Amino acid sequence: MNNLLVWKCVACYTCGTRCPNNIHTARITEALKHMIKEQHLEPMVPKVANFHSAFLTSTSHFGRVNEMEFMGIYEMKNAKNELTKGGGVKAIVDELKAQMGLGKAMMKLKRIHFSIDRIKGMSEIKRLFSTAKK
Amino acid sequence: MEIAYYPGCSLHASTAFYDVQCRDVMGRLGFDLKEIRDWNCCGATSAAKTNDFLAVALPARNLGIADASGYAEMMIPCASCYSRTLLAHKTLEGDKDLRDRVNAELSEKVQGKIKLLSILDVLVRKVKSGEIAARAEKKLAGLKPACYYGCLQTRYPMDVEIGDSVENPQGMEMVCGALGAEAIEWGYKTDCCGASASVNDNDLSVRLMSNIMKDAVVRGANCFVTTCPMCQLNLDAYEQKIGERYGISERLPVYFITELIGISMGIGAAELQIDRHFVESIELLKGLNLI
Numbered sequence: 433m434n435n436l437l438v439w440k441c442v443a444c445y446t447c448g449t450r451c452p453n454n455i456h457t458a459r460i461t462e463a464l465k466h467m468i469k470e471q472h473l474e475p476m477v478p479k480v481a482n483f484h485s486a487f488l489t490s491t492s493h494f495g496r497v498n499e500m501e502f503m504g505i506y507e508m509k510n511a512k513n514e515l516t517k518g519g520g521v522k523a524i525v526d527e528l529k530a531q532m533g534l535g536k537a538m539m540k541l542k543r544i545h546f547s548i549d550r551i552k553g554m555s556e557i558k559r560l561f562s563t564a565k566k
Numbered sequence: 567m568e569i570a571y572y573p574g575c576s577l578h579a580s581t582a583f584y585d586v587q588c589r590d591v592m593g594r595l596g597f598d599l600k601e602i603r604d605w606n607c608c609g610a611t612s613a614a615k616t617n618d619f620l621a622v623a624l625p626a627r628n629l630g631i632a633d634a635s636g637y638a639e640m641m642i643p644c645a646s647c648y649s650r651t652l653l654a655h656k657t658l659e660g661d662k663d664l665r666d667r668v669n670a671e672l673s674e675k676v677q678g679k680i681k682l683l684s685i686l687d688v689l690v691r692k693v694k695s696g697e698i699a700a701r702a703e704k705k706l707a708g709l710k711p712a713c714y715y716g717c718l719q720t721r722y723p724m725d726v727e728i729g730d731s732v733e734n735p736q737g738m739e740m741v742c743g744a745l746g747a748e749a750i751e752w753g754y755k756t757d758c759c760g761a762s763a764s765v766n767d768n769d770l771s772v773r774l775m776s777n778i779m780k781d782a783v784v785r786g787a788n789c790f791v792t793t794c795p796m797c798q799l800n801l802d803a804y805e806q807k808i809g810e811r812y813g814i815s816e817r818l819p820v821y822f823i824t825e826l827i828g829i830s831m832g833i834g835a836a837e838l839q840i841d842r843h844f845v846e847s848i849e850l851l852k853g854l855n856l857i
Contacts, residue, residue, distance in 0.1 A: 440770065443611055444758035445721040449732060456723050465615045479766040487612035491624070495606040497575040506765075530768070534803060541842045543580045551604050556627060559671045564620040 438464045439477035478518075482509035492561050495551030500544065507531065569688075570632050570640035570680065571599035574647035574795075575607050581795035583839035587824035588643050588685070590838070594701065594831060595692050599641065602631050608650045611762060623668050625654035630674035643685040643824075645794035649718040652682050656726055684719070685793050686737035687729055689823065698744040702830040705746025708854035711821070712787035713738035713749050714778070715756050716797040732756075738791055738823055745830045752785040754778045759800045772804055776812040779805070783816045789850060790820045798822060802844045819847035829856055 441461040448456030465484075468475055475481035486506035490497045507528060514523040538544045551557070577585035592599050609624035628651060632640045642648040658665045658676055669675040692698045713735075720732045730737050733756065742749040757778055760771025778801070782790065792798050802820040809815065820843060828838045835841065835848050835857050851857045 440767070442758065442761050442763050443614065443723075444717040444761070445723050446717070446756075446758065448723055449721045459723050462615050466617060469616060477767065480762075483762055483766040484612040484615045487610070488616055488620070491607045491609070495604075496578065497607050499575075499579045531765075537803070537844060538580065541844065542839075543582070543842055545579045545582060549578055551606055553604050553606065553627070553673070556672060557606055557624075560620065560623040560627065560668075563667070563671055564617045564623065 433464055433468055433473065434476065435464075436476055437461060438468070439475060439480045478513045479510055482506055482513070485509065488561075492557065494549060495554055495557045496549050498548060500546065503531065503535075567596055568598045568600050568637065569683075570635050570637035571601045572605055572628060572632070572640055572642045572647060572651070573601060574642065574644040575610075576644055576646075576795035576799075580799055581822075583842050584643060584795055584798070584822050584824065587822060587828055587838055588641075590833060591824045591827050591831070592641070592688070595697060597641070597688065600635070600637065602628065602635050602640065605631060608647045610646045610650060614650070619667075621650070622654045622657050622664065623671070625651040626658060626668045626676050627672055627674075629655055629658075629676045629678075629680060630669070630672045632680040633677040634674040635680075637680065639681045639683055641683045641685060641688050643793065643795075645684070645716060645718040646796060648682065648684045649722065652726060653722065653724065655682060656724065685823065686719070686741075689741050689827075690729070690737050693740045693744045698741060698827065702745050702827075703832045704830050704856055706742075706826060706830055706854075706856055707746055707748075708788075709742075709747040709826070709850075709856065710786055710788045711738075711742055711747055711749050711791040711826070712752050712782035712785065712789070712818070713742065713755055714782075714790050714792045714797055714801070716792065716794045717756065717758050717761070719793060720756055738793065741823055741827065742791065745826055747826060749791075750782075750785045750787045752781050752787065754781040759797055761796055761800070764800045764804060768804075771800065772808050772811060775801060775804060776808045776814070779808055779814050779816075779818070780812070782818060783814060787818060789818050789847075791823055791826055792820065793823050805845050817845050819843060819845050819850055821847065 438461045443458040490502040511524045573585050613621040739749040760774045764771040
């Protein structure tokens with residue numbers, strides 16, 4: 433699990449599609465990501481783990497990903513990592529500057545939506561999340 | 567003809583204009599898109615990277631809702647949502663135990679009835695019937711798109727039959743042909759843009775996208791066309807950065823397939839919300855007298 437491939441692989445599935453032995457390496461890196469999370473191990477690239485965790489957290493709140501909330505949770509997790517183990521305040525500031533630059537551009541382009549889109553079937557979503565943990 | 571429709575989270579947020587275009591263009595092609603009730607996020611690649619049960623269960627809830635909707639077919643424009651939902655359908659089809667476990671949590675159970683269609687499944691049907699060409703008031707002469715499929719339109723982590731070539735898909739090229747646009751031949755049509763890495767590992771993603779851009783440029787493309795919201799966002803939002811870092815001076819607008827169809831149908835650029843791209847995308851169309 434101490435392999436950077438686990439964190440560089442984005443699961444484009446090219447490997448398994450082309451492998452003459454039908455080995456889906458991307459499924460292996462996915463499984464390793466699951467195991468690392470289940471065992472509460474430190475991911476080699478925390479940002480990647482934080483991204484996916486934040487995405488699902490937002491889904492568990494509204495049933496649909498709220499992009500603003502998702503990015504907010506992602507950056508808070510990153511900030512926590514940088515303060516305790518990583519690049520400190522400078523890294524946090526650099527990251528936020530980059531994302532805010534993108535956010536500003538998206539706002540100008542009317543590609544940021546501020547409404548909260550919460551589904552009615554939240555109890556089912558919560559049940560799915562809790563069953564998944566078992 | 568009414569068909570069920572699953573827009574997914576991106577089409578309600580950063581690529582909401584794709585939703586606007588789908589409804590308008592599909593409407594004019596005879597499809598009344600009926601958004602399924604109370605749909606949830608499909609989990610995208612994040613659920614697959616976190617938990618196998620969730621990766622199937624999240625899209626499964628939507629399958630149950632679609633099955634209960636009474637429609638025979640459901641169109642899913644987002645390549646990621648379509649891919650994850652189709653995978654859930656296939657997985658549950660082959661695993662009764664898992665299906666029972668998932669259905670135990672759902673009020674609307676998965677029955678496996680609904681037929682899932684990608685946006686290209688629907689559009690290619692309309693190309694073959696001649697309707698796209700017939701409705702193309704304006705032939706898109708001079709437009710040379712690099713059709714960019716990305717990863718999820720043709721690649722799956724299990725055996726899934728898709729209606730197109732995996733390594734050299736032609737769906738978008740067929741639509742372009744019917745519109746009179748000259749899709750170029752190129753070698754990076756299914757190469758990964760980095761997807762979520764554009765946020766969490768930006769240098770990697772920008773490098774991957776530079777390879778895509780270089781090939782498109784050298785082959786003579788003057789724009790990209792895609793069906794995937796993530797692909798559109800990535801190539802569009804980072805094209806400036808890619809160009810500056812890798813010395814590529816050309817800027818290629820990144821269109822959705824629905825934008826090209828819409829323009830040829832005579833729908834205005836503002837109505838299609840093409841002004842919501844990062845890379846300036848209207849001048850090229852004006853210059854070619856397409857709008």
